[in-house]
Amino acid sequence: MTLSLAPVADPAAPLARRNPVAKLGAALLFSLPLVATLDPLTPALALAVELAVLPFFGIHLRVVARRAWPLSIAALGILLTMVLFAADRSGELLFALGPFAVTTGVASTAMGMFLRVFAVALPGIIVFATTDPTDLADALVQNAKAPARFAIGALAAFRLLPLLGQEWQMLTLARRARGIDAGRNPVAKLRIFASTTFALLVGALRRGGRLATAMDARGFDATTPRTHARIQRFSRADAMLLLGAAVLSGAALATSIVTGFFRPILG
Structure with missing residues (x-):
């Protein structure tokens, strides 16, 4: 995936x-x-x-x-x-x-x-x-006047989305290596899918919390005016x-x- x-x-x-x-x-x-x-x-x-x-x-x-x-x-x-x-x-x-x-x-x-x-x-x-x-x-902040905290936070979350696919694959392979396999049992497949989804959700929430703390520590929550490396012109x-x-x-x-x-x- x-x-x-x-x-x-x-x-x-x-x-x-x-x-x-x-x-x-x-x-x-x-x-x-x-x-x-x-x-x-x-x-x-x-x-x-x-x-x-x-x-x-x-x-x-x-x-x-x-x-x-x-x-x-x-x-x-x-x-x-x-x-x-x-x-x-x-x-x-x-x-x-x-x-x-x-x-x-x-x-x-x-x-x-x-x-x-x-x-x-x-x-x-x-x-x-x-x-x-x-x-x-950048364009949302510069041209649409969206709050920088919202735009940058959304960008960070957007960039992390591909990691969810990689993490799902890692969880599936790790469980298979431990002998957790549903085979052809549909009920077991549904149970494994639900547990894998829950594990993925927990990991995503933990990563989001760490990311929010790291961004605040780097000044992304500061009220001072921000500068822009790439100017977006309308x-x-x-x-x-x-x-x-x-x-x-x-x-x-x-x-x-x-x-x-x-x-x-x-x-």
Whole structure:
């Protein structure tokens, strides 16, 4: 079990060079309107736009597929749950799965939820695939005026995430060396998984406490103004990225309204 959080995009790509705060803000602006409607057209249009801009971020589609595969499992689970257990089964009957009637209303809602999982999550994947965590923390402090204690603490925690994968592997190998193996017993596998997870959690809490003490000892909690080794500049191109994200997201939402697909969550 390994975990890599390094940027994997081409740093020379035009949108990959943008300010981290601008990319994060654009992802939020583009994703938030998608949760205002249940129709499948809005997330489908948004997903088409996101896939179209991937080359401008210097990201290959296979990289996105490799990082987003857990979303596929979640989306398929949501799709199956909506098809089988949806309360509103209005519309024409398409087919029946035993006692479950799949209507056009059920299919539309289920497909909307399925597409929305990818449309909302993909901008975040793009941001973290094109951004160095240190640059993001610097930009949050310099451009978004976030508290330095919060930004640097989040950066330290983010940098420690790959260690969790290595520690999980070490715990698994150590228990196997001691003869603790579930074999083909599913109950034993579940018990070993739970105990390994608890051991990993205890180790993470201890490491976090030591890290917090070490950071305070090095002056990270000081109230004096901090200097920055790497200056993050917010340019006109970064503002245009934010504006473009808002316009494209609004266009997708307006298209669903004009075509009659818009189904507001509230109301």
